[in-house]
Amino acid sequence: MSSVKRTSRDIRTANRYEVLRQIIAESPTSRQELAAATGLSLATVATLVGELLDLRLITEVGFEDSAGGRPRGLVAVNATGGALIGVDIAETYVRVELFDLALNVLARADENMRPGESRPEQVVGHVAAAVGSVVTQAGVEGARVLGVGVSVPGQVDREGGVSEYAPNWDWHDVPLLDLLAEHIAYPLYLDNPLRACAVAELWFGAARGRGDAVVVNLGTGVGAGLVLGGGLHRGVSNSAGEWGHTTLVLDGRLCHCGNHGCVETYVGAPGIMLHLRELAPQSTLLHPEDQTATIDALARGVADGDPVALKVVRDTARYLGAGIADLVNLLNPEVVVLSSWVAAALGEPLLTEVREAVARHSLRRPLDAAEIVLSPIPTDPVCLGAATFALEGALSSFSQRPTRRGAPARSRTASAS
Amino acid sequence: MSSVKRTSRDIRTANRYEVLRQIIAESPTSRQELAAATGLSLATVATLVGELLDLRLITEVGFEDSAGGRPRGLVAVNATGGALIGVDIAETYVRVELFDLALNVLARADENMRPGESRPEQVVGHVAAAVGSVVTQAGVEGARVLGVGVSVPGQVDREGGVSEYAPNWDWHDVPLLDLLAEHIAYPLYLDNPLRACAVAELWFGAARGRGDAVVVNLGTGVGAGLVLGGGLHRGVSNSAGEWGHTTLVLDGRLCHCGNHGCVETYVGAPGIMLHLRELAPQSTLLHPEDQTATIDALARGVADGDPVALKVVRDTARYLGAGIADLVNLLNPEVVVLSSWVAAALGEPLLTEVREAVARHSLRRPLDAAEIVLSPIPTDPVCLGAATFALEGALSSFSQRPTRRGAPARSRTASAS
DNA sequence: AGAACTTTGTAAACCCCCTTTCCTAACCCC
DNA sequence: GGGGTTAGGAAAGGGGGTTTACAAAGTTCT
The missing domain is CATH 1.10.10.10 (Winged helix-like DNA-binding domain superfamily/Winged helix DNA-binding domain)
Structure with missing residues (x-):
């Protein structure tokens, strides 16, 4: 029950x-x-x-x-009334941003991780260093940091603060928050990038005030944050949203999850690169070993009318559109948000093609109800979302203290009567 | 907003x-x-x-x-305290069941519709006749019928009582409830079979007391009723759950929705029949023009160890399993329920194969959390679900009358004091 | 300048919902 | 027939939101 x-x-x-x-x-x-x-x-x-x-x-x-x-x-x-920190732990880097309460970025620190660095202690070291750095940069006193939200890929037990499974480093049940607590004195909150992006959209982006929304996350990995009934849908074991391993092509490309034809293998950054390599192995757009550079080159190529770039984006949009159409049919959302760095890089050209592809594949009623937009969030949505977890946590921890000391009683007249 | x-x-x-x-x-x-x-x-x-x-x-x-x-x-x-009626309007028949308040079936009426009969008035006529029949059969006085729930395939505006779009008869914006109200004096409630099955499972079946569940509906059409956060998920325009037109095979079989490779074309009853015909055109299991007979024959074939029947069910289960695995990954439900007549007919053999297929395709964490079961509901789940809509409606209409007349005040002592 | 009108925002009263606590009812056993 | 035990009703209390009344703080008219 x-x-x-x-x-x-x-x-x-x-x-x-x-x-x-x-x-x-x-x-x-x-x-x-x-x-x-x-x-x-x-x-x-x-x-x-x-x-x-x-x-x-x-x-x-x-x-x-x-x-x-x-x-x-x-x-x-009250922008100066406190600070929130968002930590985005990704496969190859750690990014930390410090926000004021208006969620403006006051400081940022990036730490790159070398391929070998996969031990939890190493990652924790990078996070601790970066958090220290942003606090120093912003010059805020520690007391004013209301909390630190941490996003780590994979399956997460947010209550326990445990990274249950992180595929890229093969972590199993790493007590990440306990490890971090040894270096960081602020309240810590853990979840994964999917949900961070979804919460960022829910609070500050295209999902604000919407009952049902889908936040499609296009990065190295692919996922879908689900906003249902005005709140984040987590599922029974906090692992809802694993859309990247939806079968899009039966017996298609092999995915690292062991299956074939997953959405992620077609519309994730490595999948897009693979498609480019298959189409034009000698393309100057291709930067092997550098996803970001390749995607950016692709975006410039589209702007310049490069036919190969156009085809790659169009094909990607077709796969993506077919997948999103399934989400539209299934969930009947008000809005679908394309988020994360690949979506930001490819921008409008991708959006236009995706809209067409979705229209081809989905049913009329749910399609009519669904708006498809790019994320309006200008900064790193994962850091923002992680910081939002800290904000939510701070709000709820405040509200659990009914007897506030220090704050002056606001009405003394009622006591007598 | x-x-x-x-x-x-x-x-x-x-x-x-x-x-x-x-x-x-x-x-x-x-x-x-x-x-x-x-x-x-x-x-x-x-x-x-x-x-x-x-x-x-x-x-x-x-x-x-x-x-x-x-x-x-x-x-x-209070079984004799009232009656509920559930109406299942399907492509080829209308089934009406009358329930007591313990949701036992007291009477049933089936009306077959000939292929030509697609006008709303004709369907309404059948419904009215069948409703009249069950009331007479059960011998209940009209006053004790608390409501009639009506399930009609396709897109439904439940508040307005309008069938917005019914693909099989090409209905557009048919004011079904208004038409029915001319013949039926009881309170009427409209929705579609997908949600009827989901509500039936939520109240009386495998989804009872569960926060997140998926009710997979296997009939002529295919869909998924979504129970999220303990309640039915309807989506923004009451059309969530259209899972039948999810792309399972890119560029696969042509579906009547206009796309290719939809789930429905593989695991819906016509799709299963097509597969059987492709495998063994001369099979004695095949009853052209009769889906029910064919599926029943298939079930007997499996029980008898017929290799063709076994292969058809296994292949169907593989398609179904791949699709369900996507739902498990995306929504992370506590339970997946296989419902409707195809699931009931194929039963355990189908379930076993589906479980294996889902296990192959889905991620470990969501898979571990998800139970996959056959619907425990012994009767027609659509009628039961439709009757449940009537029950919900009756409950809420009662609760909206704070000043009940007639009912004796339960405590007279408090008035003085 | 003062009266009259407008709009804001707080305080009190009220309704709804659930829980805790107190107390009576109803049974058993000795 | 008292003492122990469990069931269930009544009242009090705490949380939440809304409506209503009224004070506060302006503008406009005379």
């Missing part, structure tokens, strides 16, 4: 998120606007805004004229 | 469903057992049971010894 148990507290949490999201998206803003945008009553918005003010996540920033009446008080994110 | 708005009333509704489900599943039962099974407090269970008693959906049926103390009061479904 693992049926979900919902309590009225969940409603509060969801509303708190929604209000904060709205303030971050549109700062400064008034309580009136927030009420209209969220559909909540003014009173509820006022109390939630009061909470966020108490938490110093937002501040009052003056007033706005209203049509002839009392001016509206404005609130905005 | 179509984000889902949750209120505390939804919690009440979910709990009411949960308690009634439990009572139907295990009748008679005590409040103590219900509290333990649902995780609710005794007080909440007591009030919900009180509501259901007031609604005459359940009755008190005596007492049960408790270890030395006051005996437990037992409640059971």
Whole structure:
């Protein structure tokens, strides 16, 4: 009996998120606007805004004229009120970004990992160094770091902070958060890049305010973050979204997962490179051993009208479109977001072709309901999403302290009566 | 901004469903057992049971010894307290079943439709006749029919009661519920067979109490009802679950949807027949023009060890397994249920092969979490699911009347004090 | 300048939901 | 027939959201 148990507290949490999201998206803003945008009553918005003010996540920033009446008080994110850190552990590098509370990047650190460096201690060392670096760069006092979100590929036990399985390094049940806690004093939160991207879109991107969305992650690996019913769908063992190993071509290319014809082998960066190599082994676009350079060259090639580049992108879009059409039919989402660095690099040309391919493959009703867009997030979505996990964690840890000490009681009049 | 708005009333509704489900599943039962099974407090269970008693959906049926103390009061479904009707409109027939409140079938009526009969009025006529027939057969007074759930294939607007698109008859925006209302005086509820099967599993079958489940529907058409987060996932335009037109074989068999290689063309009943015909055109198992007979013959063939039948089922299971593995990876469900008449006919042999095929194609973590089972529902799941829609509707329409007249006030002592 | 109107935002009252606690009812055993 | 035990109802309490009343803070009219 693992049926979900919902309590009225969940409603509060969801509303708190929604209000904060709205303030971050549109700062400064008034309580009136927030009420209209969220559909909540003014009173509820006022109390939630009061909470966020108490938490110093937002501040009052003056007033706005209203049509002839009392001016509206404005609130905005308290950018200097704290910092969030997002850690993107990938196969070949570790990227760490430090954000203010408006989710602007204040500092960034990249660490490259050599192919041999696959031991957890080595990875942890890189992460610790990079986190130290961004904190120093940004010059924030440690006390103001509200949390560190860590994204690691593969299967993750987020409650336990364990990397259950990371295919690229063959990790099994590595207690990553415990290892990190020896070097990092801030609250730590763990999940994987798929869900990080999905949460980033949910809070700040194209999935904001949508009930059902699919965030298609195009990088070295491929996956789909699922936003269903307004929240992240994790599945029963937090491994939902493994779309990269969906069979697209029965008995197709061999995938490292052991199967044939997985989506990932066609639309992941290595798959795209392979296609380019098959089409034009001597192409100058091809940078063996460097995925990023190859994809970027491909994007430039498309812009210049290079026929090989055009064909590679078009074929990739066809595979991708067929796969996305299946998602559209199955889940009937409001929006499909193309995210991660391959999508960002190939951009509009890819999007256009994908839209056509999806239209060819999916059924009319779900197709009509589904918008397909590129991620509007300008920075690394994995770091942003990881930082968002930290933000969610900070919010919920705050809200679990009903008896706040230090904060002045806001109404003393009610006590007597 | 179509984000889902949750209120505390939804919690009440979910709990009411949960308690009634439990009572139907295990009748008679005590409040103590219900509290333990649902995780609710005794007080909440007591009030919900009180509501259901007031609604005459359940009755008190005596007492049960408790270890030395006051005996437990037992409640059971009030089977004679009302009737529910489920209507399964399919391509070639209309089946109507009348249920008591314990969801036992009291009466059944089948109407066959000739190939030409595709006009809405004709279908409505069959439904009306069959509904009239089951009411007469069961000898219930009309007043006790709580509602009629209607399942029609294709895209459905359930609020408006409109069949937006039914591929087999090329219906477009047929106001089916309005047409039926002219002949049927009971409350009507509309949806499609996919979701009917899913709801049947959710209430009475293998998905009961599970957070995430996939109900794979194997009939003439193929689809997947999605239970996510403990409730039916409908998608943004109520068309989620169209899994039958997922591409399984790029450039494979032509499907009536216009694409190639859809799941449905391989594992739907016509696809299975086609495979049989390709393998053994002269096979005695083959009954052209009769899907049911062919599938039944196939099932007997497997039982008898017929090599052709074995190969057909094995190949079908392989296609099906590849498709289901994708669902397991994507959604990470707790259970996958094989439902509908093809699954029921082929039974265990199909299940065994499917399990093996899924194990070959899916990733370990989601695979470990997913159980794959045959539907435990012995009767027509579509009729049962349709009747369940009526039950849900009856429950919610009752609960929307806070000022019940007629029902005696249950506590008069509180008024003075 | 003062009165009148407008609009904002807080406080109080209210409704809904669930849980905890208290207490009575109903049974058993000695 | 008292003492122990268990069931279940009633009341209190805590969380959440909304409505209503009212004070606060402007603008506009006279």
